[in-house]
Amino acid sequence: MSEVFNIIEAYPNLTLAQQSKLKAIYIGRLFNSSYTTVIEIIKFQKNEQEKKTLIAGLRKIISERMDLQSISEVRQESRWMVLKIKHGLSCE
16 A cells, blocks of 8 residues: 555655545455455455554554545545544444
8 A cells, every 4th residue: 555655655746635535445345346355455455463553554654644634535445444544443
């Protein structure tokens, strides 16, 4: 996720609003897609420590790289999970 955000942020012809929208589209797909979602990946971790480590990494990226505008543009069915991770709530 961090690498995709690096590419989006480095693209010279994108405005901040366009970057925000692309991040929202990308993260929305990660949290709710026809393929394996982030939630399923979290559930498949071997133990609670691995789950906590993965969630902490997601929280760091979301907190540092997504502003409120980006999060507000995430598709509605995914936005609640992005906000839960950002604010440290349980993902169960």
